[in-house]
Amino acid sequence: MALNTTNPTNTASWKKLQNHFETLQNASMVTMFKDDATRASQFHIQWNDFLVDYSKNIINQETINLLLELANETQLKDAITKYFEGDTINQTENRAVLHTALRSPASANIKVEGENVIPEIFEVKNKIKNFTNEVVNGVRKGYTEKVFTDVVNIGIGGSDLGPAMVVEALQFYKNQLNIHFVSNVDGDHVHEVIKKLNPETTLFVIVSKTFTTQETLTNSETIRKWFLQSASQEDVAKHFVAVSTNIKKVTEFGINENNVFPMWDWVGGRFSLWSAVGLSISLAVGFDNFDKLLKGANQMDDHFKNESFDKNIPVVLALLSIWYNNFFGAESEALIPYTQYLQKLAPYLQQGIMESNGKSVGRDGKPVNYQTGTIIWGEPGTNSQHAFFQLIHQGTKLIPTDFIGFVKPLYGDKDHHDKLMSNFFAQTEALLNGKTAAQVQAEFDKQGVSPEKAAYLLPFKVFTGNKPTNTLLIQQLTPENLGSLVALYEHKIFVQGIIWNIFSYDQWGVELGKQLATSILNEIEAEKINNHDSSTTFLLSHFLKNK
Numbered sequence: 393m394a395l396n397t398t399n400p401t402n403t404a405s406w407k408k409l410q411n412h413f414e415t416l417q418n419a420s421m422v423t424m425f426k427d428d429a430t431r432a433s434q435f436h437i438q439w440n441d442f443l444v445d446y447s448k449n450i451i452n453q454e455t456i457n458l459l460l461e462l463a464n465e466t467q468l469k470d471a472i473t474k475y476f477e478g479d480t481i482n483q484t485e486n487r488a489v490l491h492t493a494l495r496s497p498a499s500a501n502i503k504v505e506g507e508n509v510i511p512e513i514f515e516v517k518n519k520i521k522n523f524t525n526e527v528v529n530g531v532r533k534g535y536t537e538k539v540f541t542d543v544v545n546i547g548i549g550g551s552d553l554g555p556a557m558v559v560e561a562l563q564f565y566k567n568q569l570n571i572h573f574v575s576n577v578d579g580d581h582v583h584e585v586i587k588k589l590n591p592e593t594t595l596f597v598i599v600s601k602t603f604t605t606q607e608t609l610t611n612s613e614t615i616r617k618w619f620l621q622s623a624s625q626e627d628v629a630k631h632f633v634a635v636s637t638n639i640k641k642v643t644e645f646g647i648n649e650n651n652v653f654p655m656w657d658w659v660g661g662r663f664s665l666w667s668a669v670g671l672s673i674s675l676a677v678g679f680d681n682f683d684k685l686l687k688g689a690n691q692m693d694d695h696f697k698n699e700s701f702d703k704n705i706p707v708v709l710a711l712l713s714i715w716y717n718n719f720f721g722a723e724s725e726a727l728i729p730y731t732q733y734l735q736k737l738a739p740y741l742q743q744g745i746m747e748s749n750g751k752s753v754g755r756d757g758k759p760v761n762y763q764t765g766t767i768i769w770g771e772p773g774t775n776s777q778h779a780f781f782q783l784i785h786q787g788t789k790l791i792p793t794d795f796i797g798f799v800k801p802l803y804g805d806k807d808h809h810d811k812l813m814s815n816f817f818a819q820t821e822a823l824l825n826g827k828t829a830a831q832v833q834a835e836f837d838k839q840g841v842s843p844e845k846a847a848y849l850l851p852f853k854v855f856t857g858n859k860p861t862n863t864l865l866i867q868q869l870t871p872e873n874l875g876s877l878v879a880l881y882e883h884k885i886f887v888q889g890i891i892w893n894i895f896s897y898d899q900w901g902v903e904l905g906k907q908l909a910t911s912i913l914n915e916i917e918a919e920k921i922n923n924h925d926s927s928t929t930f931l932l933s934h935f936l937k938n939k
């Protein structure tokens with residue numbers, strides 16, 4: 393059954409939210425905290441290893457009630473059921489959206505076109521497990537009988553960002569294999585990677601759902617040519633494996649059918665790290681840790697599916713995001729993990745969030761008359777504090793920010809961790825409270841700053857505060873907790889897409905550039921420029937003249 397097509401702005405709750413916004417838009421969070429000592433206990437959710445405090449938002453109980461009403465009016469519950477049950481909710485591509493099935497237990501029964509997909513998922517998981525064990529334990533060897541020391545993941549977008557993010561995030565759990573990622577069609581990228589490698593001890597994992605992506609095929613060809621400088625065509629089968637739905641194309645490339653890890657068209661690229669697309673994760677940290685990642689995601693799936701909306705982390709975070717995006721007019725959100733391990737989380741979620749919800753046509757086929765997808769950006773703290781935090785604290789834009797921190801560090805260095813976490817807590821407190829003119833003046837008085845200098849400097853040193861933040865305090869960066877965290881943001885994307893009445897699981901917007909690049913490549917190769925606007929013609933002729 394199709395998803396409903398309610399324009400959210402036509403709901404009663406949206407209108408009530410608009411009126412409510414008028415009364416709350418200038419409210420002071422500091423005052424709200426002063427007036428209600430129970431605010432933090434009212435606006436937090438504790439679940440497994442997660443403590444999510446959303447009290448530092450410009451909200452009161454009525455805001456939450458109205459946002460929950462909006463979720464109900466847009467039939468979120470029904471949509472969640474359809475999502476998990478494998479309905480064709482990716483309607484424009486006529487597909488189910490079932491990355492959640494990839495992390496379901498063996499006992500689950502999830503049907504696509506009447507067929508339970510769980511047995512085939514477990515068959516592939518078993519293949520990943522055996523392959524991982526053979527490579528990690530040195531049973532599977534290269535063409536000169538040497539064990540593999542390096543693995544190169546060749547893919548782009550969802551076939552690169554997820555594995556690259558998780559391999560980086562779970563470095564602490566890594567084994568002896570060195571994992572590399574080649575994604576960009578920029579030849580300098582692939583040449584920088586291969587110059588460090590020995591073909592005898594390197595395994596290549598080509599990841600492409602379609603096996604037609606220009607970047608991935610070009611990089612794979614370049615790598616194969618480089619490999620064949622020292623090995624023979626038969627050796628390709630020992631060193632190249634593939635993850636794809638396109639078995640025909642993969643075998644044409646020379647990859648042995650036994651070394652193909654299948655995936656399914658009901659798994660979107662940007663949600664695919666849980667499938668064999670995560671093979672490089674399994675190779676990096678071992679299958680058991682990969683499985684724990686999946687288990688953590690599955691626990692978040694259960695939470696999302698079963699918990700009432702007011703205690704449901706993805707739902708609450710999605711509703712707060714809608715509150716700022718659609719009522720306060722916030723254009724972007726920042727995501728600041730206080731761990732260097734999660735430095736690739738924001739780039740990873742940029743694809744998840746912006747490719748999914750960067751849409752301007754509603755599910756009814758009509759242009760939307762309200763804002764959709766948020767711009768997401770971020771870097772780990774404390775580095776980001778010394779880079780762009782100035783703008784969050786004192787700039788003119790409202791940037792709701794998620795702070796993600798961990799109670800325990802992995803190496804147990806108390807000194808570093810206490811310093812890191814004191815910054816974590818200090819930032820959200822500073823963003824909430826700001827610094828008043830009276831406080832600045834008191835500091836000047838204490839420092840003996842002259843009245844003229846104080847009068848001049850004072851406006852620059854005032855912080856208005858009242859900047860919204862969510863704090864996600866997680867026990868430790870384990871594979872399970874990482875799985876739960878990533879699944880949390882996946883479901884936040886889903887909730888927002890449902891309420892915004894858009895299709896979150898297609899990505900037609902990336903096609904036009906691809907098409908044009910193909911025809912421009914022909915012109916560059918033929919050194920003959922066709923009809924373009926004068927700017928493009930001018931640039932192309934400069935390029936052809938000087939290349």
Ligand code: F6P
Pocket residue numbers: 548549550551599600601602603604605608661662747899902
């Ligand atoms: O950028 C568009 C896109 O289709 C992504 O959604 C996908 O993750 C990526 O290209 C790679 O596609 P493939 O896995 O088919 O090579």
